[in-house]
Amino acid sequence: MEVGVTHEGERSVMTFDEPVSIATVLEKMEIPPSTVLTIVGEQIVPHTSTITGDIEIELIIVSSGG
Numbered sequence: 820m821e822v823g824v825t826h827e828g829e830r831s832v833m834t835f836d837e838p839v840s841i842a843t844v845l846e847k848m849e850i851p852p853s854t855v856l857t858i859v860g861e862q863i864v865p866h867t868s869t870i871t872g873d874i875e876i877e878l879i880i881v882s883s884g885g
Contacts (some may be wrong), residue, residue, distance in 0.1 A: 820834070820871070820872050820874075822839070822870055822876065823875040823879060825846075825875070825876075826848070826850065826877075826878040827878075827880070832847045833867070839870050840866070840870070841857050841867070845857075850865045853881070855879060855880055856880060857876055857877075859877075874883045
């Protein structure tokens with residue numbers, strides 16, 4: 820399956836042979852999960868969600884600080 824990921828205006832495509840969690844995709848991209856929200860369509864989805872087919876994901880940077 821193909822997982823398209825848009826992050827900071829750049830699009831990447833990763834291919835997986837079996838179901839994978841969004842957290843695993845982020846790990847492979849070396850993106851700490853606590854720094855982004857994952858959007859599929861127009862809905863925020865948890866990083867624990869399992870991907871079972873082709874999908875497009877958008878990552879939104881979460882700002883924090885004082």
